[in-house]
Amino acid sequence: MTIVSRRTLLRGSLAAGLAGPALFAAESARAAGPIVKPLPPELFNVFGTNAETRWESLRGTGYHTPIDRFFVRNHTSTPLIDHRTWRLDVHGSGVRRPLRLSYADLRALPAREVSAFIECTGNGRSFFTSQQGQTVSGTAWKLGAVGVARWRGVPLSRVLGLAGVKREAVDVMPVGLDAEWVDGSVNRGHVRRPLPIAKALDDVLLAYEMNGEPLPPDHGFPVRVVVPSWIGIASIKWVGSIEVSSEPLSSPWDTNYYRLFGPSYPAEGSAPLTEQVVKSAFELPFPATVGAGPQQLTGRSWSGGGRIRRVEVTTDGTTWRRATPHGAAGRDGWLRWSVPWRPEPGTYQLRARAVDEHGHTQPEQTEFNRLGYLFDAVVRHPVTVV
Structure with missing residues (x-):
């Protein structure tokens, strides 16, 4: 070589x-x-x-x-x-x-x-x-x-x-x-x-x-x-x-790496990590600033455990709406999705959560590990509407 x-x-x-x-x-x-x-x-x-x-x-x-x-x-x-x-x-x-x-x-x-x-x-x-x-x-x-x-x-x-x-x-x-x-x-x-x-x-x-x-x-x-x-x-x-x-x-x-270490795990750590976890992301800057009025929020969700079957989005922290899928969910890829939004000026925390075909979903909080692996909790995405 x-x-x-x-x-x-x-x-x-x-x-x-x-x-x-x-x-x-x-x-x-x-x-x-x-x-x-x-x-x-x-x-x-x-x-x-x-x-x-x-x-x-x-x-x-x-x-x-x-x-x-x-x-x-x-x-x-x-x-x-x-x-x-x-x-x-x-x-x-x-x-x-x-x-x-x-x-x-x-x-x-x-x-x-x-x-x-x-x-x-x-x-x-x-x-x-x-x-x-x-x-x-x-x-x-x-x-x-x-x-x-x-x-x-x-x-x-x-x-x-x-x-x-x-x-x-x-x-x-x-x-x-x-x-x-x-x-x-x-x-x-x-x-x-x-x-x-x-x-x-x-x-x-x-x-x-x-x-x-x-x-x-x-x-x-x-x-x-x-x-x-x-x-x-x-x-x-x-x-x-x-x-x-x-x-x-x-x-x-x-x-030494790519195991979970922390108070919830044995001294030698968890078993070596293999599959990825479920995640979702908005196609927006972090944090984002957008204009008021009707628009489409878009994003993608994926999982190492199987195809994504459902994605839900909340823009007010209370009401979860089913996102519209775009294309098929890939077994080893992701699902693209969108949801309509008509915001008034103000500050928001958008959240998206997904469920895969085997029922794996995103929790509100990920169990702590010192190396910060496999974060799968629902991410709070800050958005300012002007």
Whole structure:
């Protein structure tokens, strides 16, 4: 694997017929920084290595989140990897035949396309503090650390099949090629997190395209893992190796992090987190200022536990109205919705809550955990009408 300059990456991509808007963005981005693509303030709130989508920028954009406004979650900086020298190594005690695939090898395999959301586990973290008065650590996301894309790639199960998965295999651990992450004074190594073999053989994708284009650098070029409906850390970007083991595997990302820690949990924390929770968001600035008179409130709801079946909205804190769905609810995506509103001048707190097909809903309060994961409570969205 070779880390290359932005100019070299583009030149090689053009030669291979892979160039597209997502790759050209790399050349026009800032010369230095942890994120490659432009981050205009009307599209993003930036938190160092991370960039949160502004929900108002999604209004009218359709079901899939445009690449130019898809959120970015990095531990370090986005690496620029030459797809011509990139290799994927599949190895470990759980396979019969260690495997090495090139980018061309992977793209030659039968492909599959899925529409799925990827969401940071800490999405909504800031509301532990602003709504519940609790101190948590981590990036103070509102609700913009989520996006739905159309991912195309090779089912992980097919690649594991080529390597000959043994019956006794229990865990599969993809490892990213971004720089090793240092937390304080502790080097945690490359980002990695094990998947149970049953999940790895189910619906996990090794994706090389996003919304019909080659993956942009910030979103995992040349290849990333996509684990539908699970917490975002499971969807390792810039994957370079996959260990398949006949013994349980672990990493800091399922022991030190991505468990629930706090007074309601054992000292070692909860079990490692898997599925995402139910959330809803308005396509409005936070806070928002709007004009008086008739208008349509729009938003989206999603769940890691199943399709959204119902969304309700209140503008007065008392009366809940059923929102009108727009399009079908995706199994691993979201439901777009709207509700009419005719406000008078004043201040309001809008709220939306959703229920998925298995009855999971949004509570009034999320149980506290110190790392601020899985905030699923109904968010109070402040709006001033003038």
